[in-house]
Amino acid sequence: MLTKPQHLFDDATRVTAGDSRWQGRTSPDYWAFVGPFGGATAATILRALIEHPQASGDPLALTVNYCAPIAEGPFDLDVRLVKANRSSQHWCVELSQGGAEVATLATAVFAERRPSWSHQQATCPDAKPFEAILPYPKVAATWVKQYDFRFIDGDPDFGSRKAQPASAFSKLWIGDRIPRKIDMLSLTAMSDAFFGRVFHARRELVPFGTVSLTTYFHTDADDLANEDVTRVLAVADAKIFHKSYGDQSGELWSPSGRLLATTTQIAYFKA
């Protein structure tokens, strides 16, 4: 029997349904230096919620707190619908391995997105077309190989440390290396697919780890299906690095100029 092979991303974020306990496993294809790519973990958690029989509405907000390293292999997702209202749901998810302590703690809000007054105040950044930019080379971490990064501003240059801090701003196209239609899961993963802002500001790699990631979705599944795109225009920046922690805020835009998601995170660094 011939079946179309699943996209690597769908393999990596696959979950097995349980009642309140779901299962997933880390993917060698989305591996970072000391654990799974945080964006894949976040997307796996969101997938368990989207596929949950009690889920209603579309993802509106997701916060993922990375509490401890996740080891290679299977993990459990304790999924709990904390509160359901007429048009919104509040979820809490705890990821653990082998009955040990919680490694990832997440909350999510789902909502029915009713038609309303609509106004996009933010301006879509200017950008050279995707096709006019060379892809970023495949570097060591496997997760980076799964994405097609095309930098417009803030091209990574992590071997040129200078006395003065450089800009932490980046503007780039992000698509899956094997094109995949952008859905809520890919927006989630891509919201963590920026390189550490501290690498840009210092122009060098330093020990780094995301501590907490929050993503808001400004589109619903219908909007996204209508966009029918395989890449986003992304910008990311930082405001401050202080006492071992730094922030990042980012935006993910559709090629047609619709703001699909905004994201913010706080990350540990050693420098």
Add this chain to the structure above:
Amino acid sequence: MLTKPQHLFDDATRVTAGDSRWQGRTSPDYWAFVGPFGGATAATILRALIEHPQASGDPLALTVNYCAPIAEGPFDLDVRLVKANRSSQHWCVELSQGGAEVATLATAVFAERRPSWSHQQATCPDAKPFEAILPYPKVAATWVKQYDFRFIDGDPDFGSRKAQPASAFSKLWIGDRIPRKIDMLSLTAMSDAFFGRVFHARRELVPFGTVSLTTYFHTDADDLANEDVTRVLAVADAKIFHKSYGDQSGELWSPSGRLLATTTQIAYFKA
């Protein structure tokens, strides 16, 4: 016996310690139209964590999901240390009333802020001095009366609806009406003390409620004690309003130009 009366804010956010279950109660002084001011709820939750005997380090990140209205009166806080590492702690708090369903769900990260390379990339906004601006009048909601808002940009003007959306940006000084030294709790409350961005964009009041609030602290208790300030320079803006939800991002600066906290939220509106 003469004792110095507590600041209203400290009364409003007072908690009674339990083992895993703490108690608080809503305050008539920080009341919004249909429930307590969300910033006071967030600060009360953070206070329970800061005062918790197991707490270690300083607040780094706080996410509060407002799941259901909180009625006037007492509430319970189920406080759980989900994971503790050598230098960070992950907490989960559920607020409920009378054994009913969860009304507020929060996660927090505490961390030991070790000295590091430090760089504030963001530029402190220009601002007229606090003393040169008239205070915003005391309006209906009691919580607004507890703050001294002095608008530099985006002065509220909610009775002048026009066909074209207005700017959602605001820049203002925020202090307690009865001055109180800025601590982590006031930063938390002030990060939710902006008026709804949709009110600014539409120049009218519409039904509105914060759904999820995330605040990152870029300072620790020592830094803050050294600042010794009673007000912050605050900016807030929105990027998009779509299908009944809109975002807000904000910054809280010390008068000396230090970025103390950044905040983001997603809110429901009806328009």
